[in-house]
Amino acid sequence: MQIKVENLSMIYSPGLPYETKALEDINFTVQQGEFLGIIGHTGSGKTTLVQCIAGLLAPTGGQVVAVAEDGTETVISQKGKEAFQVRRSVGIVFQYPEYQLFEETVMKDVCFGPKNQGLSEDEQKARAREALDLVGINADEKGEASPFDLSGGQKRRVAIAGVLAMQPSVLILDEPTAGLDPKGHDDILEMIRRIRTEKNMTIILVSHNMDDVAEYADRVLAMDRGKLMLLGTPREVFCEHEEELRSVGLDIPAGPAFLWMLKDRGLDLDDNHLSFDDTADEIIRALKK
Amino acid sequence: MASDPIIQLKNVSFAYEQGEEVAPEAAVKAVDGVSFDVERGSFVAIVGSNGSGKSTLAKHFNALLIPTEGEVLVDGMNTAEVAETAPWEIRQKVGMVFQNPDNQLVSSIVEDDVAFGPENIGIEPAEIRRRVDESLKLVGMYEHRKKGPHLLSGGQKQRIAIAGVIAMDPECVVFDEPTAMLDPKGRKEIMSIIRTLHSQGRTVILITHFMEEAAEADRIIIMHNGKVEADATPAEIFSRKDLGVLEQPFAVRLAKRLRESGIEVPADIVTDVQLAEYLCKLK
Amino acid sequence: MAVRDITLGQYYPGDSAIHRLDARTKIICALVYLVSLFVVRSFSAFALCIVFLAVVIIISKIPFKFISKGLKPIIFLIILTMIINLLFTSTGTVIATLGPVKITTEGIYRAAFMGLRLVLLIFGSSLLTLTTKPIELTDGLEKLLSPLAKIGLPAHELAMMMTIALRFIPTLLDETDKIMKAQTARGADFENGSLKEKARALVPLLGPLFVSAFRIAGDLAMAMEARCYHGGSGRTRMHQMKFGKGDALAFAVMAVYLALVIVSRQFDLF
Numbered sequence: 001m002q003i004k005v006e007n008l009s010m011i012y013s014p015g016l017p018y019e020t021k022a023l024e025d026i027n028f029t030v031q032q033g034e035f036l037g038i039i040g041h042t043g044s045g046k047t048t049l050v051q052c053i054a055g056l057l058a059p060t061g062g063q064v065v066a067v068a069e070d071g072t073e074t075v076i077s078q079k080g081k082e083a084f085q086v087r088r089s090v091g092i093v094f095q096y097p098e099y100q101l102f103e104e105t106v107m108k109d110v111c112f113g114p115k116n117q118g119l120s121e122d123e124q125k126a127r128a129r130e131a132l133d134l135v136g137i138n139a140d141e142k143g144e145a146s147p148f149d150l151s152g153g154q155k156r157r158v159a160i161a162g163v164l165a166m167q168p169s170v171l172i173l174d175e176p177t178a179g180l181d182p183k184g185h186d187d188i189l190e191m192i193r194r195i196r197t198e199k200n201m202t203i204i205l206v207s208h209n210m211d212d213v214a215e216y217a218d219r220v221l222a223m224d225r226g227k228l229m230l231l232g233t234p235r236e237v238f239c240e241h242e243e244e245l246r247s248v249g250l251d252i253p254a255g256p257a258f259l260w261m262l263k264d265r266g267l268d269l270d271d272n273h274l275s276f277d278d279t280a281d282e283i284i285r286a287l288k289k
Numbered sequence: 290m291a292s293d294p295i296i297q298l299k300n301v302s303f304a305y306e307q308g309e310e311v312a313p314e315a316a317v318k319a320v321d322g323v324s325f326d327v328e329r330g331s332f333v334a335i336v337g338s339n340g341s342g343k344s345t346l347a348k349h350f351n352a353l354l355i356p357t358e359g360e361v362l363v364d365g366m367n368t369a370e371v372a373e374t375a376p377w378e379i380r381q382k383v384g385m386v387f388q389n390p391d392n393q394l395v396s397s398i399v400e401d402d403v404a405f406g407p408e409n410i411g412i413e414p415a416e417i418r419r420r421v422d423e424s425l426k427l428v429g430m431y432e433h434r435k436k437g438p439h440l441l442s443g444g445q446k447q448r449i450a451i452a453g454v455i456a457m458d459p460e461c462v463v464f465d466e467p468t469a470m471l472d473p474k475g476r477k478e479i480m481s482i483i484r485t486l487h488s489q490g491r492t493v494i495l496i497t498h499f500m501e502e503a504a505e506a507d508r509i510i511i512m513h514n515g516k517v518e519a520d521a522t523p524a525e526i527f528s529r530k531d532l533g534v535l536e537q538p539f540a541v542r543l544a545k546r547l548r549e550s551g552i553e554v555p556a557d558i559v560t561d562v563q564l565a566e567y568l569c570k571l572k
Numbered sequence: 573m574a575v576r577d578i579t580l581g582q583y584y585p586g587d588s589a590i591h592r593l594d595a596r597t598k599i600i601c602a603l604v605y606l607v608s609l610f611v612v613r614s615f616s617a618f619a620l621c622i623v624f625l626a627v628v629i630i631i632s633k634i635p636f637k638f639i640s641k642g643l644k645p646i647i648f649l650i651i652l653t654m655i656i657n658l659l660f661t662s663t664g665t666v667i668a669t670l671g672p673v674k675i676t677t678e679g680i681y682r683a684a685f686m687g688l689r690l691v692l693l694i695f696g697s698s699l700l701t702l703t704t705k706p707i708e709l710t711d712g713l714e715k716l717l718s719p720l721a722k723i724g725l726p727a728h729e730l731a732m733m734m735t736i737a738l739r740f741i742p743t744l745l746d747e748t749d750k751i752m753k754a755q756t757a758r759g760a761d762f763e764n765g766s767l768k769e770k771a772r773a774l775v776p777l778l779g780p781l782f783v784s785a786f787r788i789a790g791d792l793a794m795a796m797e798a799r800c801y802h803g804g805s806g807r808t809r810m811h812q813m814k815f816g817k818g819d820a821l822a823f824a825v826m827a828v829y830l831a832l833v834i835v836s837r838q839f840d841l842f
Contacts, residue, residue: 042442042472056753092757099787100754102779112776116759152339162758179388179469181338181498182536208472251473254539258561265569276539280546287552287571351798377800385798392788393795397583397739401707404810409800417810435585439742453799 001089001169002067003030003053003202008077009061010048010226022048023059024226032069032169035196035203037217037234039210039250044223046206050172052077053204055087066090088117091168095175097159101147106132106158107139109147113166124165131165132158134195153184157191164195170202171195177209189216214238214253214274224248239272255279262286294326295461295492296350296383300359302515303345319345321515322359329460332493334503334523336535337512343496346512347465350494351383352376364460381410384454388466390446391438399441399449400425400434406457417456424452428482444475451482461492469498480505500527500538504559511535524557540564584702589818590632591703595712597819601826602700608833609689609696617836618685621692624829625699632703642698643691650690658683706738708811714804715813728804740788744781747788751780 010023022045030036040046051057053064055076064077066086074086094100103109110128119127132139135157142150147158156176163171173192177185189212196203207213213220213234220237222230222245230237230244238245238252242260245252252260259271259279269286273279303320319342327333327350337343348354349361352368361368363379371379384406387393396402400421407417425431428448438446447467454462464483468476480502487493495506503509509526511519519532526532527541537545540561544554552571558564590598605624612618629636643650657679664678701709714731721727752762755776762773 041474042444051753054757056756088759092754094750094754094757097754099784100751100780102776102783112755112760113758116761166759179466179498182500184339185498210473249474254561258539258543258565261561261565262568265565267569267572276542280543280550283543283568284547284550284552287547287568348794353794353798376797377802380798380800385795387791387795387798389791391743392791395739395792395796395799396735397706401810405796405801406799408808408810409802411806411808414808414810414812417808421810437583437742438739439746450795457800 001032001069001202003076003090003170004065004067004073005029005049005053005062006065007062008049008052008059008064010045010052010057011060014060021226023052025062026228028221028228028231030170030202030204032202033196033200035205035216035218037213037220038204038206038223039208039213039220040223040229041248041250043225045226046223047174049223050092050174050204050206053170054090054092054172055083056092088166089168090170090172091163091166092172093160093163093174093176095178097162097176098147098152098155101155101159101162104146105144106137106147106150107143109158110161110165113162117166127165127167128161131161134164134198135161135191137161153180153187156180156188160191168201170204172204172206174206175208176205177207177212192216208251210238210251210253222250224250235272235274238274242271259283292326293329294362295329295364296327296494297362298324298326298349298359299362300324301346301349301356301361302358303342303349303354304357305345318515320349320356323515323517324359325510325517325520327461327492327494330490330492331508332487332506333495334506334509335494335496335512336498336500336503336509337518341512342515343512344465345515347385347463347494347496350461350463351385352379353385377410381406381457382459383461383463384457384459385463385465386447386450386454386467388469390443390450390470393450394438394446394453397437397439399430399436399438402438402449403434403453403456406453410457420456420458421452424455425449427455427485428452429478442475444471444478447471447475447479448482451479455486459491461494462486463494463496465496466498467495468502476502500536501560504538504540522557523559527559528556582701583705584634584638586633586703588631588633588703590628590699592818593703593822594813594815594819595704595708596716596813597815597822598700598704599709599712599716601822602696604826604830605696606693608830609692611833611837612689613837615685615688617833618688618692620829620832620836625692625695628699629695632699634699634702639695639698639702643694646690646694650687653690654683654687657686707735710734710738711809711811711813728807732804736792740792743788744785747784748777748781751777751784 005026005028008023008026012020012022026049038046038050048057052059059077063075066074066076074082076083076087076090101109103112107128110131111124114124114127129139137154137157147155150158176192177188180188192203193216195201205213205217217234219232220234221228222237230241238256242252242256253274255274255276256271259269259273259282262283263269263271267286269282273282301320301323302318304318323346335343345354349356349368352372355369355372364382366379368379394402395405403421403424404417407420422431425434428451430445430448430452433441433445438449468479471479483493483495495502497503504523506523509521509523510517511526511532519526519529527537538559540563541559544558544564547554554567558567609621612621629639658675659673661676661679661682662674664676666674666676668675710731713734714727717725717727717730756762760773760776762770
């Protein structure tokens with residue numbers, strides 16, 4: 001499934017003194033199986049954008065279209081039965097999703113989505129098992145446990161499984177690693193990468209961590225004050241447009257940021273390197289010159 | 290340097306109550322036999338994985354928790370004794386900023402929230418006004434003083450929370466993962482305020498998951514399963530290979546790579562700025 | 573964002589003569605006004621209440637549109653009250669008969685009367701909250717109630733509870749919004765279906781909402797303790813309250829108004 005975002009606009013409280021333009025004329029397309037990173041400050045419109053894509057907010061202008069394999073187009077961002085069906089193929093994991101757990105057992109919680117889809121009890125359980133398996137939770141061991149007895153990292157995985165159980169073809173994650181320690185952080189990102197490969201799922205990752213986005217995403221979309229500022233590969237965005245990112249106060253990954261710092265202090269080097277290895281090599285080259 | 294600790298931990302253990310059927314010795318200790326001193330005016334970072342006991346430990350520094358074994362002395366006062374009568378005497382010396390910026394603001398007006406602490410300790414109204422204005426200016430939120438917290442960003446709310454603590458004029462400020470819920474801009478702002486507070490001579494204890502932040506401290510304490518796993522300068526900590534939970538900061542990894550290719554980099558360089566300045570001098 | 577549209581209990585920043593009055597004055601005046609609405613027995617006297625309120629609104633410089641939004645959440649309650657009055661008043665001339673129910677002139681009169689009274693009640697009390705900062709409101713209440721502390725009324729605690737409630741209303745609304753969205757994303761349907769189905773969809777919402785509320789309460793209690801909170805004793809306040817000339821004037825105006833309302837009972841025109 002391909003997602004087309006067309007002339008998307010969102011105005012909150014139109015006509016009132018505190019009217020805010022959360023999104024202004026956004027256009028882009030996400031291919032099936034693509035890993036898209038979305039960056040931007042708090043309040044730049046990232047969250048509004050992904051909520052429109054997931055059909056949770058109705059935009060005040062433009063539309064989000066889902067294009068199926070066979071070419072049929074459905075507008076997600078509108079009411080109605082058809083859109084409701086298609087919306088189910090877009091899963092969204094909110095920030096701190098573990099706060100949303102509510103059932104008595106892990107199994108029941110993960111079954112919530114499939115149950116709403118109207119599946120039989122056996123199908124629900126099968127879906128839940130598969131989803132728990134994907135996030136690395138053993139359904140036999142933890143299935144009957146209360147979600148509240150799990151560790152923080154496990155709770156988050158269960159919450160993600162709850163979305164995966166609906167078998168979406170697009171998975172949106174809003175800051176999935178917030179508040180985790182470095183190991184938990186890496187584990188979650190590796191898990192997302194694995195799920196993507198196994199299921200050929202489209203991943204849309206909203207993140208503040210530029211290093212993660214540079215490492216995992218195929219393309220990066222930068223938002224600024226409701227507008228789409230940049231869209232391109234991590235190299236294009238972080239290396240070729242770093243001045244623009246800086247001008248709006250956004251971070252760039254550690255490597256180019258450090259190269260830029262050296263250049264700013266008068267060292268003669270090329271700051272168009274993204275990975276850690278390339279950064280190190282460039283510094284060594286510059287110093288040994 | 291003569292030792293002048295503001296906080297002393299003596300064999301501190303803490304176990305959360307597990308319900309009656311669990312025998313006390315079987316209860317899981319969130320903090321297990323921890324001893325160390327925090328020097329007045331120092332900047333200490335405490336790191337460790339989720340569930341390592343660092344937040345529980347932090348709540349002992351201002352008598353929010355009282356150890357089940359051992360004792361905590363704050364400026365010579367035993368927290369277990371003072372907590373019975375007047376815990377605020379400790380809490381006005383050791384202020385605390387929490388992780389969630391939303392859940393620690395009491396009032397729906399910024400300046401009234403900042404005044405909350407000083408009001409509790411019975412400061413004169415005019416002096417409260419002066420302190421509130423001064424603290425809000427220090428954190429750069431003075432122009433927002435009449436606003437409601439729900440209109441501010443996470444980073445701004447966290448700055449208000451810090452101002453609220455500073456208005457009590459504490460000698461020591463404990464930050465319990467203050468940047469965990471913030472975006473990079475918010476994180477930078479908070480770190481810069483922490484540096485300012487430290488430069489004013491206040492003791493800073495920073496609990497964090499971000500190694501780049503910990504690298505700025507004078508000293509890093511690593512917690513693991515309720516125990517102190519390591520306690521040393523950032524340079525020493527980051528050069529040790531046996532510390533599993535740690536992710537080395539970018540500058541440390543880069544310095545290591547440079548050394549491998551024959552460029553000499555001193556071991557005490559742990560932050561980006563230090564490394565950049567050093568490398569530029571080389572050339 | 574929809575849950576955010578509620579204006580009832582919100583403060584509208586401003587610097588009008590009304591805004592500048594001492595909170596205690598405003599609380600007392602608002603109370604007197606609310607009482608006056610129950611003293612009134614005729615529409616002609618209501619005209620007086622309306623004119624008075626209109627003048628206060630004009631002085632306060634709050635857009636009427638903003639005040640009227642406060643009615644939104646309770647419009648249902650008002651209509652219900654009016655319908656009950658309309659249907660269950662049996663005195664007066666019968667106009668129409670719907671099975672066992674009779675619509676009478678008296679019923680219409682009472683429905684209109686109650687509706688008007690409720691609307692004025694809402695406007696009067698929202699004018700208080702719109703022109704008074706929540707914190708001043710709670711401070712004022714605390715001060716007004718403090719004489720009752722001697723007979724065991726926890727004035728400070730009540731005021732603190734109100735302060736916190738006001739502070740966390742937006743937070744809890746946001747939280748509700750977030751949970752609803754997350755569950756909508758997992759196929760829950762809050763919008764379609766019968767009333768019963770809608771009610772059932774709300775059940776899974778309550779669990780996480782309570783958990784959130786308790787988490788917030790726990791965090792906040794911890795933060796308050798860390799900031800030396802230990803009840804009302806030995807506490808000072810940054811804002812000192814004092815009555816000024818404006819307050820004296822307000823009390824005088826209020827006294828005249830109340831007198832007029834009471835006198836109007838003698839001259840019920842219609």
